[in-house]
Amino acid sequence: MKRIYLDHSAATPVDKEVLKAMNPYFKKDYGNASSIHYFGRTAGTAVEQARKIIAGKLNAETDEIIFTSGGTESNNLAVKGIAFEKKKGHIITSKIEHDCVLNACKWLETQGFEVTYLDVDKEGIVNIEQLKKSIKNSTILVSIMHANNETGVIQPIEEIGKICREREVLFHTDACQSFTKENIDVKKMNLDLVTINSHKIYGPKGAGALFIRRGVTLTPLLHGGGQEKKLRSGTINVSGIVGFRKAVEINHKLDYIKKLRDYLINRIEKEIPNVRLNGHRTKRLCNNVNFSFKFVEGESILMMLDKEKISVSTGSACSSDSLEPSHVLVSMGVPIALAHGSIRFSLGKDNTKEEIDYTIDKLKIIIKKLRDLSPLKEEDYAVHR
Secondary structure, rough: EEEOOOOOOOOOOOOOHHHHOOOOOHHOOOOOOOOOOOHHHHHHHHHHHHHHHHHOOOOOOHHEEEEEEHHHHHHHHHHHHHHHHOOOOOOEEEEOOOOOHHHHHHHHHOOOOEEEEEOEEEEEEEOOOHHHOOOOOOOOEEOOEEEEEOOOOOOHHHHHHHHHOOOOEEEEEEEEOOOEEEEOOOOOOOOOEEEEOOOOOOOOOOOOEEEEEOOOOOOOOOOOOOOOOOOOOOOOOOHHHHHHHHHHHOOHHHHHHHHHHHHHHHHHHHHHEEEEEEEOOOEEEOEEEEEEEOOOOOOHHHHHHHOOEOOOEEOOHOOOOOOOHHHHHOOOOOOOHHHEEEEEEOOOOOOOOOHHHHHHHHHHHHHHHHHHHOOHHHHOOOOOO
């Protein structure tokens, strides 16, 4: 059996059509997109074509797209850029955001900003009533992710956008996991800022974008040559942006992936006892399956699956070397011992049913072996520890 990759929420392989589209911008059309000669104009035209295609996918205007190096930069530009522009105020986010948003907010607290971290319910959905009560005259920004990177749970973004627009508060969403998997209409959803990136959708790493609604002003994080409307200075990553565009255009086979997801969930629940599906059963991304397994550690499952040539993740991929329990699962009320036993399977368009069957067959053996050796007892799962 060849290696099986089930960690597409961390990174996807670059699609062959994406590679083909990118190739000319390494060897033939390699000009700096800011240059006014032939090579520069050729590269610049490719960037603007990509901007138009990506904007269209969001129902945005072309000049509302700013290219960045990826999700972390876009999230920081959105959150800190608004904060720096306003100079003071109150920010609302949730306890389950990606670390780059949480850490940006925590840093802003040291600079005098006030931050409210919203709770989520046991299925991972943000508390809307708490959001309504938390907005006040000093609130400058609400930042709630569209879909969670660990559990795949989809938040009620349209409802949140309506609340924010009615209260005249800017609304940012991190859509890195959901972009191209879920419909995003920035106008219908009343979105002011949206973070997206390339390497979750079969594009290259190092390419991302931030949608900034016309009329929204923010302070740049980088100062230099003034590229990207003076909001993101630095030599433009032409090949990456071209690849990003092509990744948006390819067939993502969403219905096929969803069927594989449901098949994986059903088999695990039927064939392995003492498991918990983390996150809402239906309000989740088509490719995300997150399970906690009682009486075992997620790291041990991951390592034993890796020996069987199966790649998965435990907790969020960006902090997979951490021994801390997932902040997302703990925020959902999952006991810490159970949170430590979590595994995320994230599927891609090239996975097969045969690969899923092989994975589950190996998983069943691994879980039994680990449980036979485990010192953990039922009482370890009663409360947070």
